[in-house]
Amino acid sequence: MAFKSFTEYLLLEKNYSALTVNAYQTDLKNFLDFITAKYETNTINKVNYPQIRSWIVSMVESGLSNRSINRKVSALNTYYKFLLKIGEIKTNPLSKHKALKTSKKIQVPFSENEVMTVLNELHFENDFEGIRNKLIIELFYSTGIRRIELVELKLTSVNLDNKTVKVLGKRNKERIVPLLKPVVQTISKYLISRNELESIIDDDILFLTKKGIKVYETLVYRIINDYFSLASAKVKKSPHILRHSFATHLLNQGADLNAVKELLGHSSLAATQVYTHNSITELKKVHVKAHPRSEK
Incomplete structure (x- = not known):
């Protein structure tokens, strides 16, 4: 086969x-x-x-x-x-198959307060792992990148002068995402600590373990889950929920849907529109405040 x-x-x-x-x-x-x-x-x-x-x-x-x-x-x-x-079969036996019906899973993003509690109030050790862990959280929340995208980031992906990061997304599609000033500062601090590792094996990779090898997806998940367990009672605490939070908070602040789509690396608006459901409370506030027929 x-x-x-x-x-x-x-x-x-x-x-x-x-x-x-x-x-x-x-x-x-x-x-x-x-x-x-x-x-x-x-x-x-x-x-x-x-x-x-x-x-x-x-x-x-x-x-x-x-x-x-x-x-x-x-x-x-x-x-x-x-x-x-590749021409091994002439027809696909599943071509007319219809998927079983499923209920839509509601992804509950972290609140802005929960994210700020993690970043501003929780203690991060001032060593390699502490600096790396904080940077991972900051990068997820400030760029909305996927877990695998973060794991695969290379040293050359980051341009501190231009304050941007080049992300390789699905289907090898590249996108440039801007970096906030505090994130640039944390990256600079992390790079100094990274250079002080005793041994670096995967020298082209941005995020490493203390043994100098590329971080793996389960480690990244554990970092997010461990820190957010100290600040949030939500059932699911993962990099994907942090990505949801990034998009939801931007939309809550009035960001353009197309701009959020580009930042997330979505190929269509339909994928991004999922996040508007999380922003419905804010949308209602804007609607009531702005519509001529609303009771002020």
Whole structure:
């Protein structure tokens, strides 16, 4: 099967993270195990839609959420699209499949007060890890970049003279994001501390562990979760929620939706408009204050 070339396609052409690729591989293996056991075949290329449908039914009956099932089917669909692209199959058995209905998850951003509490009131050690951790939080909140984008930042991505950072987003699309003055100051402080590490292995990477290797996604998640657990009672405390907070707070302050779209690296306004739901309270205030027919 074309699993190896598919993995290379996801990593190199689609620019998916290693974690995402691993998830795709797991989903494909689960499907392969299912059809091998039920239909005594180990060739995904020759499976038809009714067989795929029986896999979906088995997952529903096992109690797996519709969202998780849709993700697994999406991985399989991506694989079939790849096989079409390289000419291994002529039709995609999932071409007419409709995803299972799911309820929309409400992403609750941090309040401005919660973010300010973390940045201005919590204690960060004045050592390499303390400076790095504060910079990671500042960078997430001031630029809205994704976790994988932060992990992959290089030393050359940052231009302190121009106060900008070059971010490599999805599908290898680059964007330039401005840096606030306090963030530039923290970067300068971090770079001094970084240069004092005993050993630097990944010397082209911006964010390192104290062992001199590139930070990894779970570490970045843990940093955000640990610090925000001290300032917020929200259930989910992650880099993605900090990205939501960045967008929501900008929109609350009257930022243009198109400008926020560019900062976030979204390909369409539809993706950015999700954040307007979080800003509805502020929008109501503006509406009441500005509309000629409102009761002042």
